[in-house]
Amino acid sequence: MNTAIQTKTLTLVQAITDGLDTMLGESKDVILLGEDIGKNGGVFRATDGLQEKYGEDRVVDTPLSEAGFVGAAIGMAVNGFRPVVEIQFLGFIYPAYEQIMTHASRLRMRTLGHFTVPMVIRAPYGAGVRAPEIHCDSTESLFTHMPGMKVVCPSNAYDAKGLMIAAIEDPDPVLFLEPMRSYRSSRGEVPEGKYTVEIGKGKKLTEGDDVTVIAWGAMIPVAMKAAEDMKQKGVQCEVLDLRTLYPIDKDLVIESVQKTGRTVIVHEAHATGGTGSDLISLINDEAFLYQKAPAERVTGYDTPVPYFGFEDHYLPTPKRVAAAIEKVMKF
Amino acid sequence: MEKDFPIFQVMDQNGNIVSEDYKDLVTEERVKKFYSEMVRIRTLDRKSISLQRQGRIGTYAPFEGQEASQVGTALALESDDWMFPTYRDHGAAMVFGHSLRNILLFWNGRNEGCVPPDGKKIFPPAIPIATQIPHAAGAAFAEKQKDTKNAAICYFGDGATSEGDFHEGLNFASVFKSPVVYFCQNNQYAISVPISKQMNSATIAQKALAYDIPGVRIDGNDIFAVFAETEKALKRARNGEGPTLIEAMTWRYGSHTTADDASKYRDQGESALKRMETDPLLRLERWMKNEGLYDEAWVKEIEAQAAAEIDAAVQEMEKFPKADPAVIFDYVFEKPTWTIEKQKREYLELIGGEA
Numbered sequence: 001m002n003t004a005i006q007t008k009t010l011t012l013v014q015a016i017t018d019g020l021d022t023m024l025g026e027s028k029d030v031i032l033l034g035e036d037i038g039k040n041g042g043v044f045r046a047t048d049g050l051q052e053k054y055g056e057d058r059v060v061d062t063p064l065s066e067a068g069f070v071g072a073a074i075g076m077a078v079n080g081f082r083p084v085v086e087i088q089f090l091g092f093i094y095p096a097y098e099q100i101m102t103h104a105s106r107l108r109m110r111t112l113g114h115f116t117v118p119m120v121i122r123a124p125y126g127a128g129v130r131a132p133e134i135h136c137d138s139t140e141s142l143f144t145h146m147p148g149m150k151v152v153c154p155s156n157a158y159d160a161k162g163l164m165i166a167a168i169e170d171p172d173p174v175l176f177l178e179p180m181r182s183y184r185s186s187r188g189e190v191p192e193g194k195y196t197v198e199i200g201k202g203k204k205l206t207e208g209d210d211v212t213v214i215a216w217g218a219m220i221p222v223a224m225k226a227a228e229d230m231k232q233k234g235v236q237c238e239v240l241d242l243r244t245l246y247p248i249d250k251d252l253v254i255e256s257v258q259k260t261g262r263t264v265i266v267h268e269a270h271a272t273g274g275t276g277s278d279l280i281s282l283i284n285d286e287a288f289l290y291q292k293a294p295a296e297r298v299t300g301y302d303t304p305v306p307y308f309g310f311e312d313h314y315l316p317t318p319k320r321v322a323a324a325i326e327k328v329m330k331f
Numbered sequence: 332m333e334k335d336f337p338i339f340q341v342m343d344q345n346g347n348i349v350s351e352d353y354k355d356l357v358t359e360e361r362v363k364k365f366y367s368e369m370v371r372i373r374t375l376d377r378k379s380i381s382l383q384r385q386g387r388i389g390t391y392a393p394f395e396g397q398e399a400s401q402v403g404t405a406l407a408l409e410s411d412d413w414m415f416p417t418y419r420d421h422g423a424a425m426v427f428g429h430s431l432r433n434i435l436l437f438w439n440g441r442n443e444g445c446v447p448p449d450g451k452k453i454f455p456p457a458i459p460i461a462t463q464i465p466h467a468a469g470a471a472f473a474e475k476q477k478d479t480k481n482a483a484i485c486y487f488g489d490g491a492t493s494e495g496d497f498h499e500g501l502n503f504a505s506v507f508k509s510p511v512v513y514f515c516q517n518n519q520y521a522i523s524v525p526i527s528k529q530m531n532s533a534t535i536a537q538k539a540l541a542y543d544i545p546g547v548r549i550d551g552n553d554i555f556a557v558f559a560e561t562e563k564a565l566k567r568a569r570n571g572e573g574p575t576l577i578e579a580m581t582w583r584y585g586s587h588t589t590a591d592d593a594s595k596y597r598d599q600g601e602s603a604l605k606r607m608e609t610d611p612l613l614r615l616e617r618w619m620k621n622e623g624l625y626d627e628a629w630v631k632e633i634e635a636q637a638a639a640e641i642d643a644a645v646q647e648m649e650k651f652p653k654a655d656p657a658v659i660f661d662y663v664f665e666k667p668t669w670t671i672e673k674q675k676r677e678y679l680e681l682i683g684g685e686a
Contacts, residue, residue: 031476057476060507062503063499063502063503063506065499065502065503067465067495067499068465068468068496068498068499068500068503069503070465071462071464071465071468071496071499071500072465072466072468072469072500072503073469074465075465075466075467075468075469075470075471075473076469076470076472077469078454078466078469078470079413079469079470079474080473081473081476095495098459098496099462099465099496102458102459102462103466107455108662108663108665109442109659109662109663110442110445110455111442111445111446111455112442112443112445112446112658112662113662113665114445115455147663148664150664150668171664172664172665200668246668247668247669250669
């Protein structure tokens with residue numbers, strides 16, 4: 001008997017397609033809705049070929065109406081389906097914000113579990129691909145602040161498929177953030193068929209005793225490059241890929257910070273009210289006396305994400321991250 | 332446009348049948364059923380205002396004046412259909428089979444009030460305006476996908492038609508032929524803003540033209556017009572013909588809520604006059620009187636029955652166990668996250684045995 005797991009080499013976006021394909025194949029309750037996701041396969045081709053395979057009833061091109069189709073998906077979720085909606089870019093989600101904030105995230109609580117909304121909202125996010133304005137937002141904190149929503153963000157192909165399947169199977173609404181900068185920048189081995197990456201669990205990418213570097217999504221390559229550069233200078237970084245922004249993997253973060261006593265958090269979202277603030281609160285609660293230096297944040301600024309002509313100045317870079325690592329080391 | 336969308340009536344305000352085609356619909360049995368249901372919900376409405384004044388429930392949104400729209404629609408539904416009410420449609424929900432105790436619990440600040448009886452597909456009242464319109468489009472689309480004959484009814488007011496969700500929801504439903512009836516109770520005021528300032532269009536029904544779906548304007552205080560048009564729209568929905576927009580002309584006699592004072596923005600004398608002229612219950616009384624069927628003893632009896640039913644529900648509501656703080660933590664997710672578990676534990680520890 002051959003028990004070896006078959007894998008294939010996929011980009012992150014292909015792994016998302018594979019995850020959707022796996023779940024569409026497994027359950028008739030799974031239905032995809034969004035703009036241009038059918039014949040066109042999505043503007044990033046994340047649903048490429050799925051309408052052809054599963055039909056127009058299951059991979060549904062919707063009118064251009066984020067509030068409308070997210071609202072309709074809530075109605076479908078309550079009525080037995082597991083909708084996966086695609087928001088073309090996270091920066092276009094705001095018309096649907098009311099639907100997510102006042103309904104998707106709180107129907108379970110409003111009705112004490114009588115009505116639930118097992119839906120996934122997919123949204124490519126982030127800057128660094130020379131996209132037009134508003135196509136580059138990284139406003140995950142609007143959703144981590146929202147009770148009743150889980151927020152996940154893979155950085156690689158394996159996690160993308162596993163988290164997608166976990167999100168679709170989750171009984172509650174999940175915002176699935178896709179780092180568009182990483183969609184095709186690398187490839188990874190992805191198992192065939194079904195597997196999950198648990199929501200709420202991060203992953204340690206490198207072992208190190210000196211500094212804990214926490215990042216997710218498109219900031220993982222930036223953090224990894226900085227960690228590698230600092231290694232040349234004799235600083236051992238422990239890079240954590242958070243993977244889920246709510247609920248945060250408390251144990252992973254705390255165990256690492258209690259060991260290193262130094263933390264650098266990297267995110268491209270704005271600093272104020274960002275997930276970095278939540279991480280620092282967590283460290284304050286659980287690892288205060290282990291601290292050898294105040295935690296540093298390397299983030300996007302408290303400015304709108306600028307036009308792409310300026311985006312390299314806005315986004316965290318390995319240089320900025322390395323500087324923060326040096327700062328906590330020298331404190 | 333008013334001419335293109337005339338106000339459909341079966342029975343005029345004097346209790347005379349004005350649409351011969353619907354003559355057979357108006358039977359003594361149906362009149363009595365409709366009348367007694369309207370009495371039930373009016374009794375609830377008045378009782379609720381009184382409870383609010385006594386501090387026994389929270390802020391309350393009255394619907395008196397709109398009973399025909401709510402009862403006529405609810406009675407046209409099949410038991411497996413979906414209902415998407417607003418905060419002013421608990422009359423419809425009550426007639427459709429919602430628990431009276433839970434309706435009162437809702438107004439007393441309890442989530443338990445949003446839970447319908449098992450098998451009753453009644454959504455919790457929409458609080459933000461028009462957001463339920465896409466939900467109904469989706470829930471109905473799901474019925475179509477499941478190949479059932481179930482339909483949905485979605486209530487909203489005139490103000491909701493200015494919201495984006497109204498247009499997005501109707502558009503979605505029309506594209507996918509969702510089996511849904513969009514029922515607008517045009518009571519002509521969105522809190523204080525009159526319909527003339529709400530929209531430039533002469534009617535709400537005409538907005539259906541944009542989606543190429545039927546739009547009809549009816550006398551929302553004529554319960555037979557409401558019942559007939561809702562049935563017709565539901566039939567279309569079940570036949571796969573998609574959504575219908577019904578504009579029911581009506582009036583709320585009272586204020587927007589018990590926290591509002593309508594006399595600040597309109598002459599409440601007008602409401603008193605409308606009550607004399609177009610009240611949905613008086614209309615049926617006039618029909619019964621015209622037909623020689625009005626029986627004051629019967630009216631007193633159904634009023635007494637309604638009062639007893641509602642008093643019993645008030646007692647149940649007031650006897651309901653007091654709010655358990657664990658509830659606010661336990662229903663955010665199927666399984667609480669660690670942050671919620673921690674907050675719950677710390678709060679329950681703090682309040683000690685008082686939970």
